[in-house]
Amino acid sequence: MRPRRGAGFAAGVAFTGLVAVFLIFPVFLSVLAGVTANYQRGVFASGVTLAWVERVLDLYAHTIGLSLGLALATLACTLVLGVPVAYALARNPGRLARLAEEALVMPVAIPGIATGLALILAWGAVGGFRTHWTFILVGHVLFTLPFMVRATLAVMLAVNLPTLEEAARSLGAGFLARFRTVVLPNAAPGILAGSLMVVTLSLGEFNMTSDAAHAVHHDPAGRACRLLRLDAARDRLGLHARLPGPARSPPRRSAMGIRPRLRP
Amino acid sequence: MSVAVDLRACGFTHADGTRALLPTDLAIRAGETLAVLGPSGCGKTTLLRLIAGLAFPDPPGRVLFDGRDVTRLPIERRNVGMVFQSYALFPNLDVAGNVGYGLRLRNVPRAEREERVARWLAMMRIPELAHRRVDQLSGGQRQRVALARALAVEPGLLLLDEPLTALDAKLREELRVEVSALLRELRITAVFVTHDQAEAMALGDRVAVMRAGRIEQVGTAEEIYHRPATRFVAEFVGTLNVLAGTVQDGALHLPGGTLPANGLAPGPAVAACRPEQLRLDPEGTLSGRVTAAFFLGDRVRVVIEGAAAGPITLETTGAGPRPGDIVRLSAAPPAPWRLPGP
Amino acid sequence: MGRDRLALALLAAPAIAFLAAFFLLPLALMLRTGATGPDGWATYVLVLGNPRYLASLWKTVALAAAVTAATLVVSGIAGVFLARNRFRGRRVLTAFLTLPLAFPGVVIGFMVILLAGRQGVIGELTMAVAGERLVFAYSLAGLFVGYLYFSIPRTVLTVMAAAEKLDPALEEAARSLGASPWAVVRDVILPGLKGAFLAAGAICFATAMGAFGTAFTLATRIDVLPMVIYAEFTVGANIAVAAALSFLLGAITWVVLAAARTAAGGTVAAAG
Numbered sequence: 001m002r003p004r005r006g007a008g009f010a011a012g013v014a015f016t017g018l019v020a021v022f023l024i025f026p027v028f029l030s031v032l033a034g035v036t037a038n039y040q041r042g043v044f045a046s047g048v049t050l051a052w053v054e055r056v057l058d059l060y061a062h063t064i065g066l067s068l069g070l071a072l073a074t075l076a077c078t079l080v081l082g083v084p085v086a087y088a089l090a091r092n093p094g095r096l097a098r099l100a101e102e103a104l105v106m107p108v109a110i111p112g113i114a115t116g117l118a119l120i121l122a123w124g125a126v127g128g129f130r131t132h133w134t135f136i137l138v139g140h141v142l143f144t145l146p147f148m149v150r151a152t153l154a155v156m157l158a159v160n161l162p163t164l165e166e167a168a169r170s171l172g173a174g175f176l177a178r179f180r181t182v183v184l185p186n187a188a189p190g191i192l193a194g195s196l197m198v199v200t201l202s203l204g205e206f207n208m209t210s211d212a213a214h215a216v217h218h219d220p221a222g223r224a225c226r227l228l229r230l231d232a233a234r235d236r237l238g239l240h241a242r243l244p245g246p247a248r249s250p251p252r253r254s255a256m257g258i259r260p261r262l263r264p
Numbered sequence: 265m266s267v268a269v270d271l272r273a274c275g276f277t278h279a280d281g282t283r284a285l286l287p288t289d290l291a292i293r294a295g296e297t298l299a300v301l302g303p304s305g306c307g308k309t310t311l312l313r314l315i316a317g318l319a320f321p322d323p324p325g326r327v328l329f330d331g332r333d334v335t336r337l338p339i340e341r342r343n344v345g346m347v348f349q350s351y352a353l354f355p356n357l358d359v360a361g362n363v364g365y366g367l368r369l370r371n372v373p374r375a376e377r378e379e380r381v382a383r384w385l386a387m388m389r390i391p392e393l394a395h396r397r398v399d400q401l402s403g404g405q406r407q408r409v410a411l412a413r414a415l416a417v418e419p420g421l422l423l424l425d426e427p428l429t430a431l432d433a434k435l436r437e438e439l440r441v442e443v444s445a446l447l448r449e450l451r452i453t454a455v456f457v458t459h460d461q462a463e464a465m466a467l468g469d470r471v472a473v474m475r476a477g478r479i480e481q482v483g484t485a486e487e488i489y490h491r492p493a494t495r496f497v498a499e500f501v502g503t504l505n506v507l508a509g510t511v512q513d514g515a516l517h518l519p520g521g522t523l524p525a526n527g528l529a530p531g532p533a534v535a536a537c538r539p540e541q542l543r544l545d546p547e548g549t550l551s552g553r554v555t556a557a558f559f560l561g562d563r564v565r566v567v568i569e570g571a572a573a574g575p576i577t578l579e580t581t582g583a584g585p586r587p588g589d590i591v592r593l594s595a596a597p598p599a600p601w602r603l604p605g606p
Numbered sequence: 607m608g609r610d611r612l613a614l615a616l617l618a619a620p621a622i623a624f625l626a627a628f629f630l631l632p633l634a635l636m637l638r639t640g641a642t643g644p645d646g647w648a649t650y651v652l653v654l655g656n657p658r659y660l661a662s663l664w665k666t667v668a669l670a671a672a673v674t675a676a677t678l679v680v681s682g683i684a685g686v687f688l689a690r691n692r693f694r695g696r697r698v699l700t701a702f703l704t705l706p707l708a709f710p711g712v713v714i715g716f717m718v719i720l721l722a723g724r725q726g727v728i729g730e731l732t733m734a735v736a737g738e739r740l741v742f743a744y745s746l747a748g749l750f751v752g753y754l755y756f757s758i759p760r761t762v763l764t765v766m767a768a769a770e771k772l773d774p775a776l777e778e779a780a781r782s783l784g785a786s787p788w789a790v791v792r793d794v795i796l797p798g799l800k801g802a803f804l805a806a807g808a809i810c811f812a813t814a815m816g817a818f819g820t821a822f823t824l825a826t827r828i829d830v831l832p833m834v835i836y837a838e839f840t841v842g843a844n845i846a847v848a849a850a851l852s853f854l855l856g857a858i859t860w861v862v863l864a865a866a867r868t869a870a871g872g873t874v875a876a877a878g
Contacts, residue, residue, distance in 0.1 A: 026717030111816020
């Protein structure tokens, strides 16, 4: 912290501030659009209303609840699957472990649409799985698991878990006691960071959902499915943005020409 | 309470095939403190881990505690206390939590646990730190907590991996005295690994000097210092003056004069002496030129060239010579002594 | 030791099994599905020889590369600045820069429309100033802005974390040797952040290659590869081609990530 700050500092603040504006302004805009009576005519001409928010809440409360539930289920799965495997990776420096790590991270590297399509091709025909909400859950877990593993693993490596565990062993701690009293408490910051990331991504990750969902919906075999509730929210947003003229009644067709499904 | 440790043909090979320890026999008596001394990579930490049960010897090596075979017993069932180089204090627990951890695992009732933790903290003279977080402790305090934690479970054997290395010089000396007193008082068998020869000689009842996966010599500090078994031990422990010359007519002939042969066999000879075995002596038969003189407070360390093939070092009290002076030296028996082969 | 190994294997098993069942197996099946069309395995070759697919592929790669470069420059400057300066309002700025992490691609597409769409703010502004409405939301430029929008927050976090770990003594050493501020950036800061840049850049590239929601919201006219795949699968019912394209998209992205990791000499995907 130098006491005197020159032009460089001012330029830095200005640049960073501009980036922040770039990131925040659209958020502000969308909030504004959300409470504008008629977006086409502008907020000043048409006034402010909570009618849209109400309608969204009214129509999609169920959807919102479902996404929250899905995010929590995703979190539970990534905790159960991710924390143990992160620990195994932290403890094992071998080549096999590196290979497993590589495989675990791959879902991030491979675009969601490819993974989504692959999932449908592999599991789409298996019973009612494809139309079940767990199908989307699988997608979310697949995509968020690497983040949980990474966050947890990073902290486990940073706190030098192997030495702490050796210390615990020297004091008589067996495997389970160690896991409970040393591994989990010391990895907690990483697990927490991973959890936040998983929930955020799961709530935000429509890609995976919509890829899988849309593909299923437009399945040439024509089998629509009801698991696409999340997707409805997507349509709604796209639709809201391109609302034709003064129409205030619930629109029948989305801008993308996809018939809104799922009347709750 | 304290156990005797017996290693029989214990070697250790890493998964990648490198030999960390050649098959080694070592007997540690109950209640003694053994210092394992050697340069980094000599296998001393591996030796400690084999005793601890953090690593297992290659067959057919065996580890015995009081004659009982514990070779396959993992560390958590060997009842050893261990102090790690990094201390490895649990960051999620406070000081009392760390010290009481082993007691908690042993289901010691809460009241008794607290009492014993308090006793150990008092013994380590850190009672006021009980509820401090470990990341708020200084190096010396961490060291004390680590010791208290290892001792609180009343192990039969205390293992210390470079316990004082991470501390600054003054603190290190203070703790060296304290740990030494503690080990004597507890009469617990202790093995500690160090690369610091002063530490090894101060703390160890016996010292094991290691090199390249092998124990070169085990003995008291005096034996190691004055009767080194190999040239490596002679050079690694203390400062060594190498006196290579020829023995003829009862004298060792060196480039700068002679020293009494002191029983060395006639012919070419490689002898040696320690700095304190030489003294400045106007009547001396060996002479050389002073190239450096270091004032160390209580003594002066003088480096002399021209007397032997290489530089030799001696220590003197009072006003020392200055660089450039030509001085004469003599040796006090038993120096010079024969330097053993490598 | 042996028991510990077994326990560790057991701990890793559920995640590995999940991955095998729902990722590796599906990918393998998709690879095979790509060959179930009338052309068999040649589909892969034919797809790469098809001008339309090839153009789409290049467009996707170019877009992803451009987004990555722009993101790294912007987040590199902002991230290093935030990590190395303490001032009032820093926390608020940091919060702003990391907030959009929480927005899905579709919402971001919607925001781009609000910004640069037909009724967008930029359109209104340019209308008022130049008398002409600038609308680029539904083109590649719109997609670029959208991708930039969601890439910056993720990258800023990684850069900040790495910049905070840089040893200040290194910079002081460079300055003591007479290095100018620019030389410090070039010789100390950039090399120190190389790993973070590679890691964050790789993730950014991968995301931009596959991001679908944003493109889908903006317009179906933008024929980046994910949109082409979607069209082939849903409209064209051309499952083999869609599978082949998906596999290629995945393979290309993965190769880029692997290359970045090799260059970084370690764990690239740690970016998260």
